[in-house]
Amino acid sequence: MKPTRIPIVTILGHVDHGKTTLLDYIRGANVVDSEAGGITQRVSVFTVDVKDGHKVTFIDTPGHEAFDLMRSRGGSIADIVLLIVAADDGVMPQTEESIEIIKNSNAKPIVVINKVDLPGIDIEKIKRDVTNKGIFVEGMGGQVPVVQISAKTGQNVDMLLETISLVAQVEGLIERPDLPNGLVGKAFVLESVKDKNKGKVSTVIMTHGELSRGMWLGYVSKGKTYSEKVKGLISENDENLELLAEGMGGKILGLSELMELGSEIFVTTEKKERKIEAVIAQENLENIEESNAVDLAALFGQAVKEEEKTLKVVVKASSEGSLEALRKTLSKVDEDGYKVEIVQDGLGDITQKDLEMAEVTKSIILGFEVKIEKGVADLAIKKRILIKTYDLVYKLVEEISDAIVALSSPQESEEEIGSATVKAIFTLSNGTTVIGCQVASGVVKKGGKAYIVRGDDIIGEGKIESLRHEKETINEAKKGVECGVIVSNKIEAIVGDTLYCYKVIK
Numbered sequence: 001m002k003p004t005r006i007p008i009v010t011i012l013g014h015v016d017h018g019k020t021t022l023l024d025y026i027r028g029a030n031v032v033d034s035e036a037g038g039i040t041q042r043v044s045v046f047t048v049d050v051k052d053g054h055k056v057t058f059i060d061t062p063g064h065e066a067f068d069l070m071r072s073r074g075g076s077i078a079d080i081v082l083l084i085v086a087a088d089d090g091v092m093p094q095t096e097e098s099i100e101i102i103k104n105s106n107a108k109p110i111v112v113i114n115k116v117d118l119p120g121i122d123i124e125k126i127k128r129d130v131t132n133k134g135i136f137v138e139g140m141g142g143q144v145p146v147v148q149i150s151a152k153t154g155q156n157v158d159m160l161l162e163t164i165s166l167v168a169q170v171e172g173l174i175e176r177p178d179l180p181n182g183l184v185g186k187a188f189v190l191e192s193v194k195d196k197n198k199g200k201v202s203t204v205i206m207t208h209g210e211l212s213r214g215m216w217l218g219y220v221s222k223g224k225t226y227s228e229k230v231k232g233l234i235s236e237n238d239e240n241l242e243l244l245a246e247g248m249g250g251k252i253l254g255l256s257e258l259m260e261l262g263s264e265i266f267v268t269t270e271k272k273e274r275k276i277e278a279v280i281a282q283e284n285l286e287n288i289e290e291s292n293a294v295d296l297a298a299l300f301g302q303a304v305k306e307e308e309k310t311l312k313v314v315v316k317a318s319s320e321g322s323l324e325a326l327r328k329t330l331s332k333v334d335e336d337g338y339k340v341e342i343v344q345d346g347l348g349d350i351t352q353k354d355l356e357m358a359e360v361t362k363s364i365i366l367g368f369e370v371k372i373e374k375g376v377a378d379l380a381i382k383k384r385i386l387i388k389t390y391d392l393v394y395k396l397v398e399e400i401s402d403a404i405v406a407l408s409s410p411q412e413s414e415e416e417i418g419s420a421t422v423k424a425i426f427t428l429s430n431g432t433t434v435i436g437c438q439v440a441s442g443v444v445k446k447g448g449k450a451y452i453v454r455g456d457d458i459i460g461e462g463k464i465e466s467l468r469h470e471k472e473t474i475n476e477a478k479k480g481v482e483c484g485v486i487v488s489n490k491i492e493a494i495v496g497d498t499l500y501c502y503k504v505i506k
């Protein structure tokens, strides 16, 4: 079984609500007093020892409105988010913004009401206000834990740490995809600064695997890929580190370029520039495809106006010749009156300009033998604009035609791929039901459709959102394997029911 990694906990909340004071208390330090104007202006990462040899990584973020990107970056990487609300101030603009970050992430929230040492405070009002903004807390009909603390006196901080461990254990950490082959680690860049003594310094957090001094780092800066040996690694307190384990944060020194904020960096044991380039290109594509996981036709569907029956596209290609060929071929596509309209075409990689064009014209972007410029892929995901790149013309035309066929005749069929016997039902603290099963035939797959059947009746159905074997997340469970299944819809399954897994064919 995989060792459980160190949980990543991001602290979010309005300015001056006590985020840094809380972290100072937890690590027995004193940062607040040394901050300019008492305001946090950068993201910092600390891995601290909590009870029983367990470690937790905390990301402190600034609460001032100017630092919204730092907050959302901190939120995007977290397993758990502490929403700090000062009891005397209540829900304020950056509390609300932090709530939005939480709602858009997979992180598990814990509401922390701070400054309860102050007189004349109304805890119930804060709980109500937070719930009204969509974080449903305990005691208000929801499940999100609320801990009342004083970061100044330390009151209930122990209880908060216990709540963090409990949430991490019971609800689990965010699932991260496996590392690409040949890599030993992957990290996320939270902050990069030019320090006059230390040079270029990047604060990173290890999301996968590990990084130690002497290993090689691959990263992209201003569109160029670099591969460099790690010369220095320090903690937030400038102590030398030999290793960053999974879930730990730290600073990398001595790189020749500044790492881009929010980018991912890749760790190899030797110099592997080519490999890294390939991985980065692949990840860009996967990110896009994942975000558009709905299915191609559905996304094409967004770009097609029913009455016009046209699919609008922006086309980029590597040469004038291939562009010409594409124009010609795409103009011939006609499926039941559905056609392709090229709103713009050009040579070279897919850029932000292309994205803007696609956005205003409600198009998708097709690339032929071109790459996607750094940053554009992420932006496309946010804006939900589909980018597809191809190296083979016929593939491109084939996929477009298939998608158009699917549009003009939307049909689905299902095929049974496995069945399992329901052995136990569990409920997680957030109310999610886990169906414990043993696979009786075939295979049960994540992403597949599940039907729960009792006798001759279908009790419920839904998509298989998560699949676990013991504590490990898996993609499929074969005959004989016991697994915990979470289905998208609430189903009142009981022991003895049968779960059938179906593959949906479009």
Ligand SMILES: Nc1nc2c(ncn2[C@@H]2O[C@H](COP(=O)(O)OP(=O)(O)OP(=O)(O)O)[C@@H](O)[C@H]2O)c(=O)[nH]1
Binding pocket: 013, 014, 015, 016, 017, 018, 019, 020, 021, 022, 032, 038, 039, 040, 041, 061, 062, 063, 064, 114, 115, 116, 117, 118, 149, 150, 151, 152, 153
């Ligand atoms: N009375 C009381 N004061 C507190 C408590 N926690 C923090 N403070 C005070 O609130 C002020 C702001 O605390 P910080 O920890 O700097 O707040 P912050 O959320 O980190 O602020 P930014 O990083 O600027 O967003 C400081 O003067 C702290 O001493 C508490 O539990 N009780």
Ligand SMILES: [Mg+2]
Binding pocket: 019, 020, 021, 039, 040, 060, 061, 062, 063
């Ligand atoms: Mg602070």
